[in-house]
Amino acid sequence: MKALFIGGTGTISSAITKRLAEQGRELYLLNRGTRNGELPAGVKIIEADINDEKQVAKLIEGMRFDVVADFIAFVPSQLERDYRLFAGKTKQFMFISSASAYQTPLSDYRITEGTPLSNPYWEYSRNKIACEEFLIKQYREQGFPITIVRPSHTYDERSIPLGVHGSKGTWQVAKRMLENKPVIIHGDGTSLWTMTHNSDFAKGFIGLMGNIHAIGETVHITSDESVTWNQIYEVIADALGVKLNAVHVSSSFLDACSTEDYRGGLLGDKANTVVFDNSKLKRLVPDFVATVRLDQGLKRTVEHILAHPELQAEDPKFDAWCDKVIAALDAAVAAVNAE
Structure with a gap:
């Protein structure tokens, strides 16, 4: 061929x-x-x-x-x-x-x-x-x-696949986990996703x-495996050897207060539960089977990135934005409870 x-x-x-x-x-x-x-x-x-x-x-x-x-x-x-x-x-x-x-x-x-x-x-x-x-x-x-x-x-091994991240990639989310900072998960984290x-x-x-x-x-x-976003972030935190400190934020809220393309990337994609039927592919390619289980693949990706500093692109702007969003939510909860 x-x-x-x-x-x-x-x-x-x-x-x-x-x-x-x-x-x-x-x-x-x-x-x-x-x-x-x-x-x-x-x-x-x-x-x-x-x-x-x-x-x-x-x-x-x-x-x-x-x-x-x-x-x-x-x-x-x-x-x-x-x-x-x-x-x-x-x-x-x-x-x-x-x-x-x-x-x-x-x-x-x-x-x-x-x-x-x-x-x-x-x-x-x-x-x-x-x-x-x-x-x-x-x-x-x-x-x-x-x-x-x-x-x-x-x-693949060059980038950790996540839902909410900045324009410079996903390493900053992993860095927040390593620093025990809260990380943002869109929605309540229970929607199903396929990687x-x-x-x-x-x-x-x-x-x-x-x-x-x-x-x-x-x-x-696609793979036949569907998992929740909470599970995805838990696997990544475990691969990093830390405890996940998650903050769940509405996808609509994230879209409203960000300059990133969260309307497309979240509301038009990752905020929705998806489960793929691969029957057609398997009829056309009878021996097809996805064999890399997500938790195993993510752990390999994290290990590779930790071993390659050139893949660890920091994103201070996104980091500060996360802190600002989380502080705004905390302030809103405090304001409501004060009434």
Whole structure:
């Protein structure tokens, strides 16, 4: 199999790249070369900015692929560019959409690929829906061989997956835990969430590559394990060797008093209970099973970050904001009790 990945070094794509390299597949990565230092041997690089369509067209002139996958397309114009570049050059075009495109709020917490797409809270999700609609139109009218993949919350060893954090990542939350400071959990922490280790995602994705039954299909790839946010934070605190000091705050309140995108990231995503039905994926990839249990995966992630100081990006602005929010809640409770 000869494959081309647009991107190939992100949280999701890096695990797929690694696994394909281990299998000896012929893999090309088209990217700007800024994160290629740790690529496995055998991976070929086409160094270019995908947004420079003329340059890319020259570089891939005469090339044909079994699979082309775009991991970094977010708006329809980028898919229109991909169609111009790869129509007639690939047997399968795979687009990474998002499970956040599913109906929000859900009418049924159990999500299948037939769940309606609608997210009034998050522009990111609405753009992904528009991307899907463009590709489906090309499949129906032009025979463009698409497969749409919807990941949910996928993580690796480089970042602790959390619900509420600042623009510089999630380390500051872990640092607050280590310092015995209270940490914010959105809502009451009892809503169910699904996190998928990128190595498990890679198994499902590779099973869809070159799969004739996946052409024209939309498939989500997630773990079958659902846990509460309280459990997620407890596991992280345990991995850090500290006791969790949690403060539960309404997602709507967090959105109202933050400059971060909590409207999209929380109200349009993580504040909602989600349980994924992976029956379709398992029909298409019969041997798929997610084997990294969340508590084990999170502990490995925490251990890796503790051993790599370069991954410990501090965020004083977010830290101060957390203190301010918690102080405001304490003041409100005191004011009500004083009446």
